[in-house]
Amino acid sequence: MDSIDGLMDEIVALVKGAAHPARGTVSLSPEVAAALERCPSTVSTVPAAPPTVPAAPREEVVDAGGSGRSLEELAEVVAQCKACELCNGRTQTVFGSGNPHADLVFVGEAPGEQEDLQGLPFVGRSGDLLTDIIEKGMKLRRDDVYICNVIKCRPPDNRDPQSGEKSACEPYLLEQLDLIQPKVICALGGHAAKTLLNTDESTGRLRGRWHSYHGTPLRVTYHPAYLLRSPGEKKKTWADIQEIIKVLRGEAAP
Ligand code: SF4
Structure with missing residues (x-):
């Protein structure tokens, strides 16, 4: 019995080490999943895992809360993340910046490219225009809001992120x-809006009305880069x- 317990401890440690840092899930091959299902009842305390972990259904991804991590700790986890192949081309992760309690x-x-080099979201001309929207338009400081992206690593040649990369990073x-x-x-641009709203x-059809992202009111508008072109x-x-x-001022309900 001791040897089985020891073996299980090792397996649990291995599984925990292989888990996605935010989702806490692991992918299993069908063969391994079938072997686990055949295990005797002495090891059935390990929760049954599905054969594979596809892109998590949107409502199931909500588990992300409850980790007990602070924003800074989460940023450190993201900085080490290798959950998708975008980690291979990044200079650094771009986690987000601004007020950690922003409305x-x-x-x-x-x-x-510039975000990847500087480690900050929305820099360069697009970032300047976003700053103008915040400071000249909204009469806020850029530091009053929080700015981030769905994906934390730069896709090579600025290609569109793939669905597996989005589902790996969205948690x-x-x-x-x-x-x-x-x-x-506020979702900036069609790519972000389509990902967040599935x-x-x-963008033209999504803007002009309120949506919800896991319970938070969401508005879609054009990406600053598009506004520079148009x-x-x-x-x-x-x-x-x-x-x-x-x-934000409480003058209207979403
Ligand atoms: S894009 Fe997201 S999931 Fe992929 S390696 Fe970077 S931080 Fe991890």
Whole structure:
């Protein structure tokens, strides 16, 4: 019996070490899963695991809260993350920046070249425009809000993140938001909006109304990079921002 207990301790330690840092789940091959199911009752205290762990259903990803980690501790975990292949090309992770208790969180899709180099979200010309939206438009300081991306590592050549990369990284965003507890999320651009809302609808169809991301009111607006290319659309983003301001001030309900 002692040898079985010792073996189980080793297996549990191995499984814990292989778990996704945010989700706490592991992938098993069908052969290993079948072998575990055949184990005698003496080892059945190990919870049965599914044969594989596909992209977690959206409502199940919510587990991210409850880890007991602080935002700084989560950032340290993300900095070491190798849960998807984007870790291979990054200079560093881009976790997020701003007020850890912000009422408003801007979420973009993924870091670009400058973000990857500086380790900060939304720098360069797009970042400057976002700063103008916050400071000149909303009359807030950039440090009053929180800014991050769904994906924490730069995709090579700024390609679109793949679905497996999004599902690997999204639990970090959920945990970030769970720790920050914003009143409003603003999705910047179609890629972020489609990921957060699990839809293929265009930015044009998604903006102009309120959505919910795991219970937090979410507004979609254009990405600053798009606004730099299409300045005529800025008035639409301003309309989106005004709706956000009303909710933050308690003047309207989402
Ligand atoms: S993109 Fe996210 S899940 Fe993938 S390695 Fe980077 S931090 Fe980890």
